[in-house]
Amino acid sequence: MPIGDVLPEICLVLAGVAALLFASFVPQRAQGWCAAMAVAGAIASLLLCLNQLGDAPKSSFSGAWALDAPAIWARVMIAGGTGLVALMAPHWMAGDRRHGEYYTLLLFSAAGAMLMAGAADLLELSVAVLLSSITGYALAAYHRAWSVSVEAGMKYFLIGAFANTVLMVGIALVFGMLGDTRYGQIAAALAEGAASPLLDLGAGLIVLGVLFKMGAVPAHAWMPDVAEGAPAPSAAFLTVIPKIGAAVALARLVTLFPADVLDLRPLIAVLAVLTMTLGNLAALWQQDLRRLLGWSSVSQSGYALVAVAVAGRSPEAIPALLMFLLGYAIANLAAFAVVTHLRGRTRIADYAGLWRDRPWEAAGLILALFSLVGVPPLAGFVGKLTVFLAALDGGYGWLAVLAVANTVISLFYYLRVIGQAYFGRSGRPISVLGWTSGTAVVVTALLTLLIGLAAGIALDFFATATGLLQT
Amino acid sequence: MLSLAILVPLIGAFVLSLWTSAGTRAARATAIALSAVPFALLVAAWIGFDASPGAPLFQHIEEAPWIPALGVAWRMGVDGIALVVATMSALLFVAAAAWPIELGERAREYYAWILFLAGVSLGVFLTLDLLLFYVFFDLSLVGMYFLIGRWGHGDSQSAALKFFLYTLAGSLAILLAVLGLVLAGEGPLTFDMRELIARQPLAGMDLRGGLVLLGFVFGFGIKTPLFPVHTWLPPAHVQAPAPASTILAGVLLKMGTFGLLRIPLAMMHETFARYALWIGLIALASILWGALVALGQTSIKRRIAYTSVNHMGYTVLGIAAAGSLVAGHEAARALALTGAVVEMVAHGLITGSLFLMAGSFWQRTQSYTMADYGGLAGVAPKLTAAFILAAFASLGLPGLAGFVAEFQIFAGTFAVHPWLAGLALFGILLTAALFLTMVRALFFGDRKLPDGRGFPDLSRSETVVLAALLALVVVIGVYPAWLLEPIMASARMLVGGAG
Numbered sequence: 015m016p017i018g019d020v021l022p023e024i025c026l027v028l029a030g031v032a033a034l035l036f037a038s039f040v041p042q043r044a045q046g047w048c049a050a051m052a053v054a055g056a057i058a059s060l061l062l063c064l065n066q067l068g069d070a071p072k073s074s075f076s077g078a079w080a081l082d083a084p085a086i087w088a089r090v091m092i093a094g095g096t097g098l099v100a101l102m103a104p105h106w107m108a109g110d111r112r113h114g115e116y117y118t119l120l121l122f123s124a125a126g127a128m129l130m131a132g133a134a135d136l137l138e139l140s141v142a143v144l145l146s147s148i149t150g151y152a153l154a155a156y157h158r159a160w161s162v163s164v165e166a167g168m169k170y171f172l173i174g175a176f177a178n179t180v181l182m183v184g185i186a187l188v189f190g191m192l193g194d195t196r197y198g199q200i201a202a203a204l205a206e207g208a209a210s211p212l213l214d215l216g217a218g219l220i221v222l223g224v225l226f227k228m229g230a231v232p233a234h235a236w237m238p239d240v241a242e243g244a245p246a247p248s249a250a251f252l253t254v255i256p257k258i259g260a261a262v263a264l265a266r267l268v269t270l271f272p273a274d275v276l277d278l279r280p281l282i283a284v285l286a287v288l289t290m291t292l293g294n295l296a297a298l299w300q301q302d303l304r305r306l307l308g309w310s311s312v313s314q315s316g317y318a319l320v321a322v323a324v325a326g327r328s329p330e331a332i333p334a335l336l337m338f339l340l341g342y343a344i345a346n347l348a349a350f351a352v353v354t355h356l357r358g359r360t361r362i363a364d365y366a367g368l369w370r371d372r373p374w375e376a377a378g379l380i381l382a383l384f385s386l387v388g389v390p391p392l393a394g395f396v397g398k399l400t401v402f403l404a405a406l407d408g409g410y411g412w413l414a415v416l417a418v419a420n421t422v423i424s425l426f427y428y429l430r431v432i433g434q435a436y437f438g439r440s441g442r443p444i445s446v447l448g449w450t451s452g453t454a455v456v457v458t459a460l461l462t463l464l465i466g467l468a469a470g471i472a473l474d475f476f477a478t479a480t481g482l483l484q485t
Numbered sequence: 486m487l488s489l490a491i492l493v494p495l496i497g498a499f500v501l502s503l504w505t506s507a508g509t510r511a512a513r514a515t516a517i518a519l520s521a522v523p524f525a526l527l528v529a530a531w532i533g534f535d536a537s538p539g540a541p542l543f544q545h546i547e548e549a550p551w552i553p554a555l556g557v558a559w560r561m562g563v564d565g566i567a568l569v570v571a572t573m574s575a576l577l578f579v580a581a582a583a584w585p586i587e588l589g590e591r592a593r594e595y596y597a598w599i600l601f602l603a604g605v606s607l608g609v610f611l612t613l614d615l616l617l618f619y620v621f622f623d624l625s626l627v628g629m630y631f632l633i634g635r636w637g638h639g640d641s642q643s644a645a646l647k648f649f650l651y652t653l654a655g656s657l658a659i660l661l662a663v664l665g666l667v668l669a670g671e672g673p674l675t676f677d678m679r680e681l682i683a684r685q686p687l688a689g690m691d692l693r694g695g696l697v698l699l700g701f702v703f704g705f706g707i708k709t710p711l712f713p714v715h716t717w718l719p720p721a722h723v724q725a726p727a728p729a730s731t732i733l734a735g736v737l738l739k740m741g742t743f744g745l746l747r748i749p750l751a752m753m754h755e756t757f758a759r760y761a762l763w764i765g766l767i768a769l770a771s772i773l774w775g776a777l778v779a780l781g782q783t784s785i786k787r788r789i790a791y792t793s794v795n796h797m798g799y800t801v802l803g804i805a806a807a808g809s810l811v812a813g814h815e816a817a818r819a820l821a822l823t824g825a826v827v828e829m830v831a832h833g834l835i836t837g838s839l840f841l842m843a844g845s846f847w848q849r850t851q852s853y854t855m856a857d858y859g860g861l862a863g864v865a866p867k868l869t870a871a872f873i874l875a876a877f878a879s880l881g882l883p884g885l886a887g888f889v890a891e892f893q894i895f896a897g898t899f900a901v902h903p904w905l906a907g908l909a910l911f912g913i914l915l916t917a918a919l920f921l922t923m924v925r926a927l928f929f930g931d932r933k934l935p936d937g938r939g940f941p942d943l944s945r946s947e948t949v950v951l952a953a954l955l956a957l958v959v960v961i962g963v964y965p966a967w968l969l970e971p972i973m974a975s976a977r978m979l980v981g982g983a984g
Contacts, residue, residue: 333554387653389627390620396552399616399660403555406664414664418657425653426646429630433642437634473554 019066019074019081022059022089023125026096029055030121037114045114049104049450052117056097056124063089071483077198078135080266083479087336088131088262095255095343096124098454102354103247105448107156116156120251123149130227130259134484136185136195136220139263143181143227146256147174154244154252166243170236170252174226177233181223187216197270197484209275217276221267227260229253230315231288238296241308246358249304250350253311254343261318261339266482269326283323283413290316290420297427304360306427307349310386313424314342320417321401324408325482331408333476334400340472341385341397344465348382348458355451356444362431366438372446376435378459383428385462388421393465400473486530487561487611488547490523490575495604501597509592516582516596520603524575527607531568536974543613543679551617556667556675560613564978565971566746566826570739571610573830576957577735577837578603580950581728584841587848588636595636599728602628606736610743615663615676619656622744625737626652629721629729637724638847644724651717655707659744662700666752669693678747687753694756701749702764709741709797712771722790723853727844730786734793735837739829742800746822750808751979761809765898765905768805771798773908776915780922784853786843788923792879793836795912796887800828802909803894806901807980814900815980821897822976823969828890830968831961835878835887838954842872845947850935855926859933865942869928871951876920878958881913885962 017024032055033048040047063086071082100117107113126146133139151174155167189195191213192203226233241249268278293313300306321335352375353359356368369376385394398421405414446452465472497519501512530545543562551558563571581599588595605628608621626649634645667676670686687694707714722730749757757764775794782788803825807818845868847853862869878885891913898906934940943951961968 384627390623395620395623399664400555402661403664403668406661406668411665414661418661421657422650422654425650429646429649433634433646436631437642470550470552470554470557473552477554 016074019079022062022066022093023128025059025062026055026093026121026125026128029058030118033114033121034118037118042111042113046104046108048114048117049100052100052121053097055121056093056100060090060093060097063093073134073198073483077196078133078138080132080134080197080483082481082483084262084265084332084336084482085132087476087479088258088339089128091258091340091343092124092127092131092255095258095347096120096251098347098351098458099247099251099255101454101457102250102351102451104450106245106247106354106451110156119149119152123153123251124255127255127259130256131262133263134197134266136188139224140181140185142259142263143223144178146227146259147178150174150252150256153248154240156245156248162243163245166239169239173233173236177223177226180219184216184219184223187212188220191216197266201270201484204272204275207275214276217267217271217278218281221264221278221281224260224264224267225285227256228264228315228318229257229312230319231285231292231312234289234293234312234315237312238305238308241311242302242305242360246304246350246354249308250347250354253308253350254346257311257315257318258339258343261322261335265322265325265332265335266484268322269482270484279323279327282319283410286316286319286323286413287416288316289313289319290417294420294423294427297424300427301362302360303362303365303431304353306362306431307346307353310424310427311346313420314346314386316420317398317401317417318342320405320410320413323413324404324410328404328408329480330400330404332479332482333473334404336476336479337400337469337473338397340465341393341395344458344461345382345385345392345394348378348455348462349386351451351454351458352379352382355447355455357447359444362434365431365435367440368435368444371440371444375446375455378455379435380432381459381462383432385466387425387428391466393462393469396466396469396473486526487545487563488559490526491604491608491611493522493604494519494578494600494607498597498601498604501593501600504593507593509588512593512596513582516600517579519600520575520578520582523603523607524572524579527568527572527575530563531572531971534563534565534568534971536565536971538974540974542975542978546613555616556673556677557616558614558677559617560677561611562613563611565973565975567610567743568971569826569968570743570829571607573833574606574610574736574739575603576954577731577833578606580837580841580954581732583946583950584728584731584844585944585946586726586728586844591635595632598628598632599732602632602732606732606740609740613678615667615678615681615748617676618744619660619663622659622740623653623656625740626656629733629737632729633721633725636726636729638726639724641724644720647717648721651707651714655704655714658700659704662697662704663748665693665697665700666748678752681752685753685755688755694753695760698749698753698756698760701745705741705744706767707741708744709738709801710794711767711798711801712774712794715771715775715794718794719787719790722840723784723786727841727847730840730844731837734790734840735833738793738797739833742797742804742825742829745801746804746807746825746979750804754808755811757808758811761805762902765802765805765809765902768798768801769905769909771795772802772912773915776912776919780915780919783855785846785855785923785927786840786853788855788919789836789839789843792916792919793832795916796828796832796836796879798912799891799894799909800825800832802898802905803828806894806898807976809901815977817897817900819897819973819976819980820893821901822980823972824890824893824897826972826976827886827961827965827968828894831878831886831890831958834954834958835875838871838951839875839879841947841951842868842875845943849940850938852935855923857933857935858927859930860928861932861940862928863932864940867943867948871943871955872928873924874955875958876924878962880917880920883962886958889962889965
């Protein structure tokens with residue numbers, strides 16, 4: 015067995031198990047060290063992923079596991095993002111009786127997201143989605159005594175259970191029609207021309223199941239609740255990490271089906287429009303920053319779907335998707351890092367005077383939100399730029415126009431927060447969490463700026479990731 | 486040299502934002518000194534500019550890689566048009582930094598934003614890379630948003646929000662159009678303006694060319710602003726602090742017209758020529774509408790703000806005339822283009838100083854209402870003289886800068902679209918009426934002031950700033966050759982290159 019090909023995942027799982035064992039034997043107050051294990055595990059996993067770049071692209075585990083540049087870069091982002099979330103958590107969770115286990119769940123969930131990015135077999139995809147989901151429910155409802163957190167977890171679970179069932183039904187249909195679940199065999203069967211309504215239905219249901227992980231319409235309803243109610247580090251994790259894996263998985267599915275048998279792109283394009291428009295309109299008048307960020311995460315999934323919709327039609331599509339995901343991930347993590355560092359401060363009105371009292375945190379938040387809008391030269395700008403470029407290049411100009419219109423709408427609600435933080439006044443001092451979350455704020459905010467300025471390097475890395483392996 | 490003109494103010498802004506112990510005086514002195522650096526550099530670039538026939542269009546070129554995967558690089562360079570517009574902008578930034586204004590506790594941040602804005606605005610005029618152009622174009626919105634929202638008065642935050650939303654819509658339309666432009670045609674992906682001017686990537690593409698042009702005209706039209714997308718302008722101007730209004734009118738509005746001549750006119754002249762008449766009609770509507778609405782305003786600042794719509798309409802009319810044919814009438818079209826650029830410079834200096842003076846009114850009495858004032862000539866003779874000079878320059882009195890510009894625009898347009906020029910002349914009449922009535926209401930008649938307030942004349946620093954700006958207005962009016970030479974050289978090449 016080519017164990018080396020899944021070393022990054024193994025590394026995450028081992029770090030998770032180590033954290034669990036450590037937490038079982040040390041007193042609660044010392045469980046903060048589990049965060050250090052999680053960060054170390056995430057960094058090691060990230061390095062192991064980078065180490066695989068030389069061998070790519072190849073398939074492994076009898077074609078169930080694709081090891082190509084898009085999958086590897088997505089896993090690098092997942093590992094890095096998980097490390098940053100682990101950095102936010104220690105002081106937030108310090109009062110929780112089961113502090114240490116939190117990191118185990120985090121790492122397992124990240125492993126699930128990584129599996130999604132590399133899955134080249136429908137059954138493996140379903141395992142990945144389930145692993146990521148089940149840990150996700152627990153992460154969302156981690157504050158067991160707080161009804162809002164439990165409600166978020168419950169809602170996530172209900173929608174998730176339904177979406178996962180739909181995914182399984184879809185897989186069963188495709189398996190029934192084509193006789194295999196491995197992408198390579200599916201592609202071979204499709205090449206012989208096996209069009210059928212049942213196959214279309216099955217593929218549609220699988221897409222729906224993956225869209226749930228992205229928080230895209232029609233399976234988006236959990237996103238705002240989780241963003242608002244889940245512990246802030248969990249919210250940061252769940253709005254970002256699964257989305258990276260799911261977006262790559264979806265792009266792989268879209269390119270799997272040949273356009274003359276079953277073209278999923280128009281469906282994805284329509285869902286992209288619905289996702290960004292609904293997310294933006296719902297975010298407009300939110301009074302709660304975390305909920306606003308949740309709806310904004312929905313709308314950002316829409317832009318990612320734009321890149322997915324032109325996958326295979328433009329060579330720029332996959333690099334654009336990766337660049338967009340990178341920019342989005344870092345900016346959204348930065349925004350939630352600030353929220354976490356400000357002890358979960360959540361009403362927008364309470365952000366008044368942040369600039370006067372805490373200029374560094376305010377600067378981090380403003381950078382993050384401007385990056386989400388796509389103001390140059392921040393990371394989010396390069397992401398959106400490449401997505402628009404790919405959409406125009408792939409013949410989906412109308413989609414780019416609608417994405418632009420949505421960007422203008424989104425500026426309104428981001429500015430509501432920025433205006434409050436910069437122009438507003440408040441008499442009360444603003445208290446913050448600890449040094450780890452402060453570090454997370456600094457790191458993510460700096461990355462938001464640096465990735466934008468050094469976009470040339472990032473795009474050079476992604477330039478090789480033009481195609482997706484179907485093994 | 487050009488890169489330094491952008492980087493020095495940007496670094497200055499960064500340093501000022503971290504220099505927490507800086508007081509108001511130190512911050513202001515830093516801002517004046519650092520905004521004078523790009524002005525000096527640009528004057529040096531002007532002296533070194535070769536305007537002789539046969540010289541290359543773009544000079545002082547600097548290049549460094551940025552995003553090679555997309556064909557984007559840090560490319561700087563100027564033609565005569567960019568050079569004069571950038572130099573005028575740099576001067577306005579010195580004036581804005583030097584203009585005395587009550588700021589309260591956060592003066593340091595105010596001057597940091599002014600420097601930031603100076604750096605990015607010059608970037609728009611000096612870059613030769615389309616994506617970098619967009620980056621600077623967008624960043625200028627961010628700077629202006631914070632300046633208006635934080636240091637404005639009245640309902641400044643919603644004015645700032647409206648400004649940002651409107652102009653971001655415009656700049657994103659430009660981004661799409663830019664992408665549509667660079668993706669068209671043969672050859673590797675590049676955002677190099679020189680390469681795109683040579684390629685004319687949209688030549689022969691009807692629908693696509695039209696759509697891309699629509700994106701540019703919509704985007705730059707919002708920024709310019711043209712009728713009917715000008716409605717963000719009056720609230721932004723009225724609520725902004727005086728130096729920010731000056732920058733907005735003098736520099737940011739120029740980005741719209743500058744972009745129009747730099748991108749669509751130069752890079753897709755076939756498509757531009759096909760739709761030039763429509764652009765000319767929009768310009769005509771802006772000229773007349775701006776003047777008519779200005780005439781109806783009772784607030785000093787709103788009236789000046791609407792004259793910007795009118796004056797920028799002349800500039801666009803000149804650009805439309807210059808681009809209205811692919812071949813023929815080269816001399817007249819070059820004249821119209823030269824006039825359009827001179828109008829940009831003249832409007833920057835004249836309207837810039839008018840807005841500064843409107844700020845003087847606010848500083849003294851917190852009122853912009855014309856009806857509150859009367860007979861100020863007796864109490865404030867220096868202000869009266871400066872205001873009347875600027876007003877006459879704005880309405881196009883011969884011997885002042887506005888006349889040089891408008892004369893060339895009309896002369897050039899007359900050769901191509903005589904009836905368009907004839908209709909636009911009504912705008913001049915209206916402008917004369919609205920400035921004369923404003924001057925009469927403010928400075929003559931019975932003395933009147935908002936209750937119980939004194940009205941001191943211009944202070945020393947106010948006088949120095951206004952004298953510098955208005956002296957240039959007179960110099961350009963009397964002896965424009967030094968200004969026309971570099972512009973004419975580039976205009977001939979742009980128009981002739983189209984033939």
